Amino acid sequence: MERICVAVRVRPPETQEPVKGNYWRVEDNGISLHNALGTPISGYSYTFGKYYYALSCICFLLHRLTYILKKCCRIQCLADHVFGYDSKNGNIYEIHTKELIEAAVHGFNGTVFAYGQTSSGKTYTMQGSSEDPGIIRLAVYNVFQSIQSISDREFLIRVSYMEIYNEEINDLLAPENRKLQVHENLERGIFVAGLREEIVNSPEQVFELVELGEANRHVGETNMNVRSSRSHTIFRMVIESRDKNAEINGNSYDKDAVRVSVLNLVDLAGSERVAKTGAGGVRLKEGTHINKSLMSLGTVINKLSEGGGKQRGHVPYRDSKLTRILQPALGGNAKTAIICTVAPEEIHTDETRGTLQFASRAKRVTNCAKVNEVMTDAALLKRQKREIEELRKKLQGSHSGVLEQEILKLRNDMLKFELEREKLAMELEEERKAQLERDRRIMEQQQKIENLSTLVINSDQDRNSYKLNSGENNYPRRLSLEISDQERRSTGNGCRESSLGCRVTLRKEKFQTPAFESFFDGSAEKPRSCSRLADGSPLPSDFGNIADEDMWMTMNKGHVTAELDFLQSTPNRNHSPVASYVSSVHDIVEGYQGEIESLKQQLEKALQEKQEVEKSLENQLLLNDELKMAVSDLQEISKELGIAIPDCKDDQRGMSSYLQERSPQEKSVNGACVSYTDEGKENHFSKLKAKFCKFVNMFDHYKKENSELHQQCQMLNKQLNHAVASLVLNTGNGTEIEGRSLQNEEQVAGKVFTGLEDQTAHRDADKERNKFQSEESMNLWERLKMSAEHVSLLDNKLALLTIEKDAISKALDNELNRQEQKQLDRRFCELLVDELKQVSAEMAGRDTMLALICRGIREFEDTMEEKRSVKLVS
Numbered sequence: 001m002e003r004i005c006v007a008v009r010v011r012p013p014e015t016q017e018p019v020k021g022n023y024w025r026v027e028d029n030g031i032s033l034h035n036a037l038g039t040p041i042s043g044y045s046y047t048f049g050k051y052y053y054a055l056s057c058i059c060f061l062l063h064r065l066t067y068i069l070k071k072c073c074r075i076q077c078l079a080d081h082v083f084g085y086d087s088k089n090g091n092i093y094e095i096h097t098k099e100l101i102e103a104a105v106h107g108f109n110g111t112v113f114a115y116g117q118t119s120s121g122k123t124y125t126m127q128g129s130s131e132d133p134g135i136i137r138l139a140v141y142n143v144f145q146s147i148q149s150i151s152d153r154e155f156l157i158r159v160s161y162m163e164i165y166n167e168e169i170n171d172l173l174a175p176e177n178r179k180l181q182v183h184e185n186l187e188r189g190i191f192v193a194g195l196r197e198e199i200v201n202s203p204e205q206v207f208e209l210v211e212l213g214e215a216n217r218h219v220g221e222t223n224m225n226v227r228s229s230r231s232h233t234i235f236r237m238v239i240e241s242r243d244k245n246a247e248i249n250g251n252s253y254d255k256d257a258v259r260v261s262v263l264n265l266v267d268l269a270g271s272e273r274v275a276k277t278g279a280g281g282v283r284l285k286e287g288t289h290i291n292k293s294l295m296s297l298g299t300v301i302n303k304l305s306e307g308g309g310k311q312r313g314h315v316p317y318r319d320s321k322l323t324r325i326l327q328p329a330l331g332g333n334a335k336t337a338i339i340c341t342v343a344p345e346e347i348h349t350d351e352t353r354g355t356l357q358f359a360s361r362a363k364r365v366t367n368c369a370k371v372n373e374v375m376t377d378a379a380l381l382k383r384q385k386r387e388i389e390e391l392r393k394k395l396q397g398s399h400s401g402v403l404e405q406e407i408l409k410l411r412n413d414m415l416k417f418e419l420e421r422e423k424l425a426m427e428l429e430e431e432r433k434a435q436l437e438r439d440r441r442i443m444e445q446q447q448k449i450e451n452l453s454t455l456v457i458n459s460d461q462d463r464n465s466y467k468l469n470s471g472e473n474n475y476p477r478r479l480s481l482e483i484s485d486q487e488r489r490s491t492g493n494g495c496r497e498s499s500l501g502c503r504v505t506l507r508k509e510k511f512q513t514p515a516f517e518s519f520f521d522g523s524a525e526k527p528r529s530c531s532r533l534a535d536g537s538p539l540p541s542d543f544g545n546i547a548d549e550d551m552w553m554t555m556n557k558g559h560v561t562a563e564l565d566f567l568q569s570t571p572n573r574n575h576s577p578v579a580s581y582v583s584s585v586h587d588i589v590e591g592y593q594g595e596i597e598s599l600k601q602q603l604e605k606a607l608q609e610k611q612e613v614e615k616s617l618e619n620q621l622l623l624n625d626e627l628k629m630a631v632s633d634l635q636e637i638s639k640e641l642g643i644a645i646p647d648c649k650d651d652q653r654g655m656s657s658y659l660q661e662r663s664p665q666e667k668s669v670n671g672a673c674v675s676y677t678d679e680g681k682e683n684h685f686s687k688l689k690a691k692f693c694k695f696v697n698m699f700d701h702y703k704k705e706n707s708e709l710h711q712q713c714q715m716l717n718k719q720l721n722h723a724v725a726s727l728v729l730n731t732g733n734g735t736e737i738e739g740r741s742l743q744n745e746e747q748v749a750g751k752v753f754t755g756l757e758d759q760t761a762h763r764d765a766d767k768e769r770n771k772f773q774s775e776e777s778m779n780l781w782e783r784l785k786m787s788a789e790h791v792s793l794l795d796n797k798l799a800l801l802t803i804e805k806d807a808i809s810k811a812l813d814n815e816l817n818r819q820e821q822k823q824l825d826r827r828f829c830e831l832l833v834d835e836l837k838q839v840s841a842e843m844a845g846r847d848t849m850l851a852l853i854c855r856g857i858r859e860f861e862d863t864m865e866e867k868r869s870v871k872l873v874s
């Protein structure tokens with residue numbers, strides 16, 4: 001564990017004029033604010049490791065003398081420092097950062113960053129000038145020098161340069177690589193995907209790249225700095241090294257051990273105040289992002305400094321790209337040095353104080369740096385080294401230009417692929433999110449549908465209970481307009497918002513045919529077996545294609561069973577002016593229903609009678625059968641006796657003529673059996689004859705009865721026809737619902753007729769009636785629709801008027817309250833006036849009393865005076 005090294009650098013004043021007000025003075029290893037007289041101002045004094053400063057100076061002097069002393073002092077040397085106006089970048093580098101850079105060559109991660117307000121000299125410190133090279137240049141030189149001094153290891157250095165501009169990471173070496181993403185994995189730790197990395201062999205190569213990056217960096221002019229950095233830049237060197245002699249020594253462990261360290265040299269953009277920078281538009285936006293990310297950095301430092309390096313809790317590295325990229329440098333596996341730059345001018349006192357406080361906190365942060373050794377057989381170092389060698393050989397050849405281009409192209413391709421991969425990963429993630437969202441929506445929809453189904457079922461149950469209670473037929477008595485915002489929004493299965501604005505619920509379990517509301521817009525899907533349905537009508541317009549009764553039943557089944565849920569007026573509408581209109585419509589409907597019900601009763605009665613007649617007819621037929629059997633018995637006996645008896649099917653006349661045409665002996669049926677010699681036979685014959693006569697009489701009687709019954713039956717059928725016809729005509733003026741239900745009745749009636757009358761003629765009549773009925777129904781629906789629209793319009797108006805009325809009554813109430821208040825005030829005033837009058841009267845009384853007392857006193861005094869003068873005289 002080691003602490004972050006923090007140095008403070010005060011840049012020279014902007015003007016050479018002598019300071020008139022307060023000024024910052026650097027003394028020993030501290031910085032304090034002094035007034036114009038040179039006296040330090042209390043509370044503005046910061047001292048940074050005096051003891052360490054002395055030690056570091058000694059260390060600097062003895063730096064090259066003894067390695068052990070250097071080693072011992074290393075930690076101490078990286079202690080805090082304060083650098084004054086006249087300090088050079090070289091001094092700072094030597095004292096503050098050199099150890100860190102050299103440690104990076106030996107496999108430690110290292111980060112150096114400059115922090116401070118705008119125009120305090122961060123860029124100057126990091127980049128420097130031609131006379132005073134900055135930390136980056138000095139570090140690059142130092143790295144290459146160190147590499148050269150280490151003869152037993154081979155190195156590979158890769159360089160990248162990026163900026164964080166408005167919270168977007170851009171590649172400064174490849175400006176086309178924008179909006180790069182930060183990733184983390186076990187192998188590479190935290191890294192920026194798609195960042196161009198250049199393999200370098202010399203400081204000059206690096207400087208070229210730095211220049212290229214600087215040219216691409218975002219800078220802009222503000223009131224405080226002509227060339228103000230508008231982005232944070234991170235110059236990164238990845239140093240890989242491997243033991244050269246490992247293969248010769250046969251040490252496979254050393255051969256595969258590759259040290260990989262990352263050195264970040266960071267030039268932060270400066271915190272700024274809009275009032276001072278005069279930033280607006282783009283500059284303001286940049287400034288906002290800069291301040292935000294610096295605030296995140298401050299928060300991270302605060303968090304890290306709080307726990308004393310042990311219990312840190314959650315550190316919000318992910319709050320900004322800057323802290324995320326610098327995560328290893330802030331409390332992680334890295335050596336870190338911070339250079340806090342401050343401006344000496346009095347006007348920047350607050351900012352300077354802020355920077356110094358940041359420095360104090362950063363000083364308390366501890367890191368845990370260790371040598372990063374990677375064990376891999378396919379080390380990148382080896383591979384890339386070989387590649388470099390190959391490329392170098394090729395470059396030396398005649399086609400160097402072409403090859404160079406090829407390399408560039410390959411590199412670009414590689415980057416493109418990497419970017420593509422990133423993009424695809426992002427798209428995949430987005431798609432996943434979208435899918436989740438879709439699933440959620442579907443779930444919601446399903447829930448809604450379930451809710452609506454429950455509603456429909458409830459409604460169905462309500463209606464059933466209504467039916468049970470009323471003991472009525474299957475027709476709903478009232479139309480109710482149920483408007484509920486929630487339900488109106490719902491457009492699930494079987495439940496749609498109608499053009500009337502009222503919600504119409506279909507009974508899904510029964511409806512197989514076009515939805516009811518489609519009658520309004522004619523969008524209903526036509527049933528398969530009924531292709532020639534009239535537009536918008538639920539009933540077939542042409543019955544020519546209907547082959548039989550079953551098909552007709554099948555076709556109409558959906559319509560006949562289709563019902564609307566109850567529609568109820570909302571309570572507030574009962575009192576609306578249009579409610580009477582609705583109720584009148586309801587009355588008309590109810591009138592029709594009454595008629596229909598009475599007709600139905602008639603029909604039922606007729607059907608009952610008809611059933612009775614049928615029953616007696618059946619009995620008659622049974623008797624007929626018995627009679628037939630008896631006749632056949634008789635025929636057999638007659639045959640036996642040699643008498644020819646006419647067939648039982650013959651009518652009465654046939655039987656009579658037979659009896660008349662009989663032989664003389666046979667004619668005297670009443671006992672003249674003279675022609676028979678055999679007395680026994682005669683008796684038997686007479687018995688049979690009597691029996692036969694009895695049967696004949698019975699037959700006559702039944703036949704008569706039968707014809708009567710037939711007549712009665714025909715009469716009843718006529719009555720039935722008549723009842724049904726009037727029922728159908730009346731239904732034509734009824735509602736759709738009644739119309740449909742009557743179709744059902746008609747079908748029942750049609751069934752009854754089937755056995756009695758000619759079906760074709762009846763169907764023609766049915767067709768006509770149904771056509772008429774459907775037209776009438778549609779007309780009525782149109783009227784109902786219009787009236788419902790009218791009702792809804794009036795309701796809206798009423799609602800508006802109600803709101804207006806409420807507002808007026810509210811205003812009226814307010815006015816009344818005000819009036820009351822005024823009256824109360826007036827009353828209060830009057831009371832006050834009365835009281836005042838009383839008080840003044842009292843005062844007047846007292847004045848009078850006082851006057852009287854005064855007069856009394858005066859009189860008393862006069863008397864006394866007189867007495868005194870009398871006394872004196874006497």
Ligand SMILES: Nc1ncnc2c1ncn2[C@@H]1O[C@H](COP(=O)(O)OP(=O)(O)OP(=O)(O)O)[C@@H](O)[C@H]1O
Binds near residue numbers: 269
């Ligand atoms: N130590 C120094 N010696 C001489 N000049 C300096 C020094 N430090 C800063 N300057 C000058 O001050 C000015 C502002 O410095 P610089 O641009 O480095 O500030 P900065 O902190 O990077 O500002 P910003 O955050 O706006 O980018 C520059 O003109 C620079 O040359």
